[in-house]
Amino acid sequence: PAHKSMTPTVDALVRPAIRALRAYHVPDATGLIKLDAMENPFAMPDKLRQPWLAALGEQALNRYPDPRASLLQTTLRATMGIPADMGLVLGNGSDELIQMLALALTEPGRKLLSFDPGFVMYRMIATFAGLDYVGVPLRAEDFALDLDAALAAIEKHRPILTFLAYPNNPTGNLFEADSIARIIEASPGLVVVDEAYAPFTDHSFLSRLGDWPNLLVLRTVSKMGLAGLRLGYLAGPAEWIGEIDKTRLPYNINVLTQTSAVFALRHAEVFDAQTQMIRTERERLAAALMAMNALQVYPSEANFLLLRMPVGSAGRVFEGLKSQGVLIKNLDGAHPQLRDCLRVTVGSADENQAFLAALTAVL
Ligand code: PMP
Numbered sequence: 406p407a408h409k410s411m412t413p414t415v416d417a418l419v420r421p422a423i424r425a426l427r428a429y430h431v432p433d434a435t436g437l438i439k440l441d442a443m444e445n446p447f448a449m450p451d452k453l454r455q456p457w458l459a460a461l462g463e464q465a466l467n468r469y470p471d472p473r474a475s476l477l478q479t480t481l482r483a484t485m486g487i488p489a490d491m492g493l494v495l496g497n498g499s500d501e502l503i504q505m506l507a508l509a510l511t512e513p514g515r516k517l518l519s520f521d522p523g524f525v526m527y528r529m530i531a532t533f534a535g536l537d538y539v540g541v542p543l544r545a546e547d548f549a550l551d552l553d554a555a556l557a558a559i560e561k562h563r564p565i566l567t568f569l570a571y572p573n574n575p576t577g578n579l580f581e582a583d584s585i586a587r588i589i590e591a592s593p594g595l596v597v598v599d600e601a602y603a604p605f606t607d608h609s610f611l612s613r614l615g616d617w618p619n620l621l622v623l624r625t626v627s628k629m630g631l632a633g634l635r636l637g638y639l640a641g642p643a644e645w646i647g648e649i650d651k652t653r654l655p656y657n658i659n660v661l662t663q664t665s666a667v668f669a670l671r672h673a674e675v676f677d678a679q680t681q682m683i684r685t686e687r688e689r690l691a692a693a694l695m696a697m698n699a700l701q702v703y704p705s706e707a708n709f710l711l712l713r714m715p716v717g718s719a720g721r722v723f724e725g726l727k728s729q730g731v732l733i734k735n736l737d738g739a740h741p742q743l744r745d746c747l748r749v750t751v752g753s754a755d756e757n758q759a760f761l762a763a764l765t766a767v768l
Pocket of ligand 1: 443499500573574
């Protein structure tokens with residue numbers, strides 16, 4: 406029939422780049438010890454629960470939230486030490502800020518550059534926004550930046566936007582600060598240092614904002630124990646932040662998140678104590694894994710460890726752990742440099758013990 410040629414089909418309408426994507430997969434963790442997503446294992450302490458609920462109870466749900474989240478901005482600036490002369494924009498998770506950056510800068514043929522293996526959302530969001538993705542391989546042996554390769558790729562591709570995760574996910578290491586400085590200097594576009602794992606390292610580029618006109622620092626409250634709130638923040642020269650802010654949807658930080666985050670930041674010492682415990686557990690877990698002599702443990706400044714298993718065993722170990730009630734992340738097949746690799750989030754002492762026991766049994 407004549408109308409048939411007019412039938413809208415998925416193939417005809419959806420952009421080929423989106424058709425070719427696989428949706429970001431979040432596995433079902435029901436009933437499992439959840440060590441797959443770099444969450445803080447500790448709940449909000451009981452003594453904070455009542456005052457938190459009371460603060461929420463005072464909020465109006467019939468009104469839109471403060472569109473600028475002014476109180477939260479002030480509180481974040483004071484708690485996180487964001488330089489007063491820098492601009493600040495908040496996102497529904499740092500993922501949303503990566504997307505806002507891409508939307509503000511995209512034009513056909515422009516490029517987003519990052520380092521592989523790295524955080525998968527840089528590539529996915531480049532695709533959403535119509536930017537070409539350039540992935541520069543990290544050094545195979547230790548996942549360090551290959552500075553010559555990075556500078557050559559910047560020269561060749563002239564990226565409009567470059568992301569460096571510091572520490573890097575999924576490898577856990579910190580890149581050389583001097584190499585990052587060289588990359589910022591050589592870049593014709595913006596360079597975003599993504600400090601999602603800042604609570605677990607003493608190193609940061611936050612205090613270096615302003616040293617270069619094209620440096621921005623991206624952070625999140627997710628890994629400090631507030632992943633459920635979905636709150637990220639991006640700091641940098643006010644002129645840049647003002648433009649990126651134009652791509653922000655109105656009211657992107659809901660009133661429950663604004664209130665809860667202000668409350669939590671006023672009790673930052675509670676979350677600092679938790680992240681400190683996780684750092685201690687990270688060293689204990691790494692030492693126990695190394696003592697097993699069966700696998701390679703990569704150094705980590707984050708709240709997870711990258712492990713390289715005996716050749717060909719990653720899938721079996723991952724499934725074996727799952728059948729024993731422990732969910733981690735299987736990275737075998739995610740990138741050529743991650744063959745035989747698994748990633749485990751540092752949990753509570755009990756969770757880590759359960760993981761170690763399960764791993765011993767599986768191996
Ligand atoms: N950046 C990096 C390097 C990450 O690993 C993650 C989360 N896995 C994010 C950003 C996103 O964090 P969120 O959206 O929860 O703020």
